[in-house]
Amino acid sequence: MARERVYIDADVLIIGGGTAGCLAAWEARQSGGENLKIVILEKAFIRNSGALSAGMNALNMYVNQGKPEDLVAYIRYDVCGAPVREDILLGVAGLVNETVAMMEKEGLPIKKKADGSYLNRGKWNIEINGSLLKPITANMAMKARAKVYNRVYVTDLITVDGMVAGCVGFGVRDGKYYVARGKTVLVCAGGAAGLWRPRGQGDAHHRIWYYPFNTGGSYAMCKRAGAKMVGFDSRFVPVRTKDTYAATGTMSIGMWAPMINAEGEAFMREREEYVKLGGHTAPTPIRVLAYCREMQNNRGPCYMDTTKGDPQRVDGLKAQYLDISPILVLYWGCNDINPSREPVEIDAGNPSIIGAHAAFAGAWTLGTSRMTTVERLFVSGDALGAAPSRFISGSWSCGRLAGRGMAGHIKEKRPELLELDPAVLSDLERNIFAPLERYEKCSFFTSGDPVEGVFPNQMEWRMQHIMEEYCGGRSRWFYVNETNLGIARKLINRMRREQLQYLVAKDMHQLQLAWDVINRLDVCQLVIDHIDHRKETRYPGYVNRSDYPEADDANFDCFVTSLWDAKKDELTFGKEPYEQIIPGDRKAQTI
Amino acid sequence: MPPYVIPDQCDGCQGEREPLCELVCPGNLMVIEEPTGKAVCRDVGDCWDCMTCTKYCPRQAIQTRIQYQLAFVPGKLVPVVGPHSVTWTLIDCHGHVERFIMRMLAGDEEEEDL
Ligand SMILES: Cc1cc2nc3c(=O)[nH]c(=O)nc-3n(C[C@H](O)[C@H](O)[C@H](O)COP(=O)(O)OP(=O)(O)OC[C@H]3O[C@@H](n4cnc5c(N)ncnc54)[C@H](O)[C@@H]3O)c2cc1C
């Protein structure tokens, strides 16, 4: 039976209607004019999808003081002085205050001080009431009259003669095959959650920090399309509230609450080994490292000591968390915890692969164009690599710059839509729906489990087990060495090369889960090989190499990039030089 | 704290074009069950606890319940969404009640319905 097809043509084709995607649509309209055809393909429902779906209580990028240069110097400091794309970050930091002002006009409540200025949280953040953050963000795409297709899961980009021509996917609800062409294509489908084993089991399997429905599609699609990738040698390790993994910035920056160990010692301030690495305001990976060391030395459990925080702010703690992580408030209520009167326990969760928070993963981009090494293919938000700490406000701004970049590309280069080969489209269609077809052909045990097949969640658990044990999961305190990376590579590649033929899906929902696993496995390949290639420890806390425990500036003070060879299924590695734009000591803040 | 649906309160969103919890869930998890016509979360282990479905339900039929492996029963957290704010009621396991009113939108003017 022929499957129904939906054909879509666009000037600007956006994959993922999230933080960056919605603002990219907005800006493409502003600079591309009335007639530009803007399309968004979104896996979920655009008003409530993505990292913002539970709400947020702060914008973590804002120039409260000093200049954009000072903010970028801070970002560099906060990742231990590692190479960052200062050109990209400067552009974002230069636009971020204007973007925030625009979003306030669009309805976002920003908290104010008595004098009417924004209420800052530390130097570079401001506090908001962000329970409607995503609907307000999505409204920008609506106002830009972008045509939005909800519940369309994009699986692959299509390239023609080395240029991206469009993408394919499936309707999660309608079961149709979607074929979309774009003169320019923007990938902004977020980062990758759930590569490592979560701490909670069973019904708490998704009680993790990062949004679990962003499953690495951005990275997997760009990699498969032949784009140069960067930054998979870092990963973000969230030290968050125990069990619930809610953000802790509210306490650490918002109320200056110190981390303490079981003995009540504020270890970042009191232990010499951490003081010399920066103390309470040490770079993010260092704070992760310190927490882990305290635990490994049996000085846990550890806490954020809210009782030593600013009393006025500590009183409003529950209310602040209702805007970002209401689960934590219920958790406190059900465990008789009063966070204003007692310290809040913390733990390290499973790592996530992201590019817009405090990590580096993504596609490599040319200059500040947002274009990848594949012509016409753009990235933004978590999909853009080597420019960490853009967060919400920076992802909005980064999305705007991508929108401008695409509209500009169309104006200057006048690209035409490319013809797609019908045979290629048929192959992709077969590949997309294969797990459903296979299920149809299975015989079944009395339990209902397929004899010849493996369900997506079973593959997910296997993948998470391998990554946890051999690629430095939480249970290994984020340590790896060449030997266990080799095992991880062997097992993950066996899954990718030999086992996917057993992946089955019994309905459209499971087909979505099947593609989540396929994409995650591709990201695992990037992660294992990038970590292995960087034979040094540049981000202690995030990735600790027991075989190369020090930074090796002679060989690795640069960006490590990879290109995927489809025939050999191997990554070839290269290097891009780091360009320091803001002078001075990279391991120091300027203000 | 995945969502659990109280059967007497859920009417399957009759009158809506699509049941609201099903419309909004970012994980594609809320579905209407055939025989009853009422909503259910198809896999509570896949829920991120974003509470979007709970906030959107017009009949307050969804109770978010914390995973028992993480906390005790029978505490509750109930959001009621108004035009410009959410009113949250937290009832702990001993019945103590706390209420919070959180601003959602800037300005006092009538905003378009988001
Ligand atoms: C728990 C948490 C707390 C955070 N706290 C803060 C904070 O307090 N302040 C701050 O400034 N930043 C915070 N951040 C960071 C910030 O939220 C992110 O950096 C930013 O939202 C990233 O934007 P994005 O557009 O890349 O991703 P998203 O906004 O997640 O957008 C990705 C979109 O792509 C869609 N998608 C995914 N896969 C596909 C596919 N295959 N096909 C089609 N569509 C797809 C998704 O549904 C989603 O709509 C936090 C992040 C998390 C996860």
Ligand code: SF4
């Ligand atoms: S809480 Fe969020 S993720 Fe969970 S079922 Fe409801 S809408 Fe879906």
Ligand code: SF4
């Ligand atoms: S939104 Fe509420 S009333 Fe409507 S189907 Fe879902 S649970 Fe039932």
